[in-house]
Amino acid sequence: MNLAALLLGPAIRNRDADKRRIGWFEAVPAMGLDALGSSSYGPEAALTILAPLGLAGSVALGPITAAIVALLAVLYLSYRQTIVAYPVSAGGYVVARDNLGEYPSLLAAAGLLLDYVLNVAVGISAGVGALISTVPSLHPFALPLCFGILLVIVVANLRGTGEAGWLFALPAYLFILSFIGIMAFGVFEAVAGGWHLAPAVPPPAPAPSTAAVSLWLLVRAFASGCTAMTGVEAVSNGVGAFREPVVPNAHRTLTIIVCVLALLLVGVAILAPMLGIGAMDERQPGYRSVMSQLAAAIVGQGPLYYVAMASLLAVLCLSANTSFVAFPRLCRLVAADGYLPKSFAIAGRRLVFTSGIIFLAIAAGALIFAFGGLTDPLIPLFAIGAFSTFTLSQAGMVAHWRRKHGTRWQLGINLFGAVVTGATLIVILVAKFTEGAWLTVIAIPLVIVLLKSIHRY
Numbered sequence: 001m002n003l004a005a006l007l008l009g010p011a012i013r014n015r016d017a018d019k020r021r022i023g024w025f026e027a028v029p030a031m032g033l034d035a036l037g038s039s040s041y042g043p044e045a046a047l048t049i050l051a052p053l054g055l056a057g058s059v060a061l062g063p064i065t066a067a068i069v070a071l072l073a074v075l076y077l078s079y080r081q082t083i084v085a086y087p088v089s090a091g092g093y094v095v096a097r098d099n100l101g102e103y104p105s106l107l108a109a110a111g112l113l114l115d116y117v118l119n120v121a122v123g124i125s126a127g128v129g130a131l132i133s134t135v136p137s138l139h140p141f142a143l144p145l146c147f148g149i150l151l152v153i154v155v156a157n158l159r160g161t162g163e164a165g166w167l168f169a170l171p172a173y174l175f176i177l178s179f180i181g182i183m184a185f186g187v188f189e190a191v192a193g194g195w196h197l198a199p200a201v202p203p204p205a206p207a208p209s210t211a212a213v214s215l216w217l218l219v220r221a222f223a224s225g226c227t228a229m230t231g232v233e234a235v236s237n238g239v240g241a242f243r244e245p246v247v248p249n250a251h252r253t254l255t256i257i258v259c260v261l262a263l264l265l266v267g268v269a270i271l272a273p274m275l276g277i278g279a280m281d282e283r284q285p286g287y288r289s290v291m292s293q294l295a296a297a298i299v300g301q302g303p304l305y306y307v308a309m310a311s312l313l314a315v316l317c318l319s320a321n322t323s324f325v326a327f328p329r330l331c332r333l334v335a336a337d338g339y340l341p342k343s344f345a346i347a348g349r350r351l352v353f354t355s356g357i358i359f360l361a362i363a364a365g366a367l368i369f370a371f372g373g374l375t376d377p378l379i380p381l382f383a384i385g386a387f388s389t390f391t392l393s394q395a396g397m398v399a400h401w402r403r404k405h406g407t408r409w410q411l412g413i414n415l416f417g418a419v420v421t422g423a424t425l426i427v428i429l430v431a432k433f434t435e436g437a438w439l440t441v442i443a444i445p446l447v448i449v450l451l452k453s454i455h456r457y
Helices: 003-008 014-020 024-053 055-085 092-099 102-134 136-159 161-192 215-229 246-275 290-299 303-318 320-336 354-370 376-381 384-404 408-435 437-456
Strands: none
Touching: 024 055, 024 102, 024 161, 024 215, 024 246, 024 290, 024 303, 024 320, 055 215, 055 246, 055 384, 055 408, 092 102, 092 320, 092 384, 102 136, 102 290, 102 303, 102 320, 102 354, 102 376, 102 384, 102 437, 136 303, 136 320, 136 354, 161 246, 161 290, 161 303, 215 246, 215 408, 246 290, 290 303, 303 320, 320 354, 376 437, 384 408, 384 437, 408 437
């Protein structure tokens, strides 16, 4: 047996491709870890912006989270319709290509390609940040840990989507049960009145207020918090991986992911001001993530805390898996239209798109190295690609329903989604431009030029 067969398993015949498709149970960890993991770094990114407000910052997280959850509900309803209309491939690239034309579709493709690369870097960096906040002695080894986790995810995905889904199922469902249970217990204790805000392990005291509440500060915090929604489109982009019945399986997966994400975001928003929890600087020794502070404050630093943090670590690190499922499939579609080399459209020995997986690993690894394995510098670059694709996808669906004479409800849902996500995209661009988002604004047109050059060649 050669090394490839030992690591990746035996080759699979093309006629067995349908047997490699997945159901909703495997799809939640395979496609949902990005969204689930973002429930950790999304609120923390918002709290980082709100840090100058001191304790008032955690209070301001409530209305910001309410706006994010409302936007999440709009995206959920919109993508349910998109999956019905495009049960083979419901990604933003396909919807924009079929309804808006070449350049909008290339803009959607460029935004998603960059967003998936960033998701890998952010997810792994945030996971290592969670590990360091639990075991501070590992702080000097952050970068090697990032590359080690990236290697594990790459090998798992080269073996196939099904294996990756089952491998990541345990930490994903353990994370859901652990943190929803912890937050439910914390809210119950607070509402019941038996808990007088004296947790077993008090979180670090928030910094004193050094600024006043302003609309601009809240807008910037909202823009950072919107990173919590960057994985919502993964189910529609990966709909081709589902077994029959495709649409019910995709709908069930999307529902579970969105509901869990909303519950976690609301839980953090309710409990953070009660416990005086704020964001800490991950560059400094003694750093503890918001989720780590929250879990320790509610259940103490006993076995349950370490089980929950281990599951959070796994979910954050493995949240990159969402990109490894969706990125190669997007590359296959773009390559089939002639905008990427044909090798991206050819399935490998395990019936996965090997070229896309390897390219994503190299690009994300370079990004992790360039930013030293830190999450904060990457956050301003995040979400722009995702929200540009959200907007183009919804606009494409509006054109689709107009052409197909859809109902007013169908047209209204996607029209509202296009307006709301477009407005959010403008907010994110304005709020994050000087913090590093200008790099993404430059990179997306360059990727479009590259895709067009490949097409001409």
